[in-house]
Amino acid sequence: MNYFQLFQLPEKFDLDLTELGSRYLRLQKQFHPDQHAAGSERDKLLAVQHTANINDAYHSLKQPLLRAEHLLALRGLKISQEQRSFTDPAFLMQQMELREQLADIEHSDDADAVIVNIEQLLQQQKKQLQQQLATALDAVSHEQDQLAAELIRKLKFFYKLEQELELIEQQLQD
């Protein structure tokens, strides 16, 4: 299913999230199962199914990485289920070092300052990768799509680092 078509939005990575939100609410209202309570069993079932699709579509388009994956899937490049290992040594070495920095936070004299530093670094790296991703997806070429897929894989590692950092922050607060 083409989620962009469902919301009648242009098939682009750069998406107006406010517009997406209001179209989502409108569609949800229109197909809410309560609106079809008087209908046949089949109509009710279809309404439930359609509502589920609308929810899936909204959550996929709202989140940048899922939206990028959906765009690539529409162009015939499916990466969301892939289990292939990622093997860029330089990138993975940097990830390893960042993981080590996270692990060292609890032994630091000034954990808060270290956390702020790493947070800034992660934000900066993520922003850079996201900008590259937007450019690659706008090109709509096979080669750039491959690059976009690689950038999505890299971004996933940074999302994971952010999650880990949040966990550490919570543990330190407890």
Add this chain to the structure above:
Amino acid sequence: MAYSNKVIDHYENPRNVGSFDKDEAGVATGMVGAPACGDVMKLQIKVNNQGIIEDAKFKTYGCGSAIASSSLVTEWVKGKSLDEAQLIKNTDIAQELALPPVKIHCSILAEDAIKAAIADYKQKQGS
């Protein structure tokens, strides 16, 4: 989801955790990652003049299954020739650790890590 006893054993008492100096003679490094879960795995081997893996070390940031898979592989490769180590299959790892289907990718990661280390060794010898 419950981990098997073997996974818990490797997780609580991981074998061969650590690093070799990557520039030391005979040392080769395999780095792999899994974007889906953000796991990062480093597996290093130390190969002697006879082409036998004398020692192995790993460092893994990931779930219990990923740590157990890499720990197990470091145990398995010690004493093996490079050709023998190349034959290690993720299915063997998954079976030994009784990994559930959703954790099979952890064993794939460990297989790819040892293959990457062997490839790194061959490349270093060739250069």
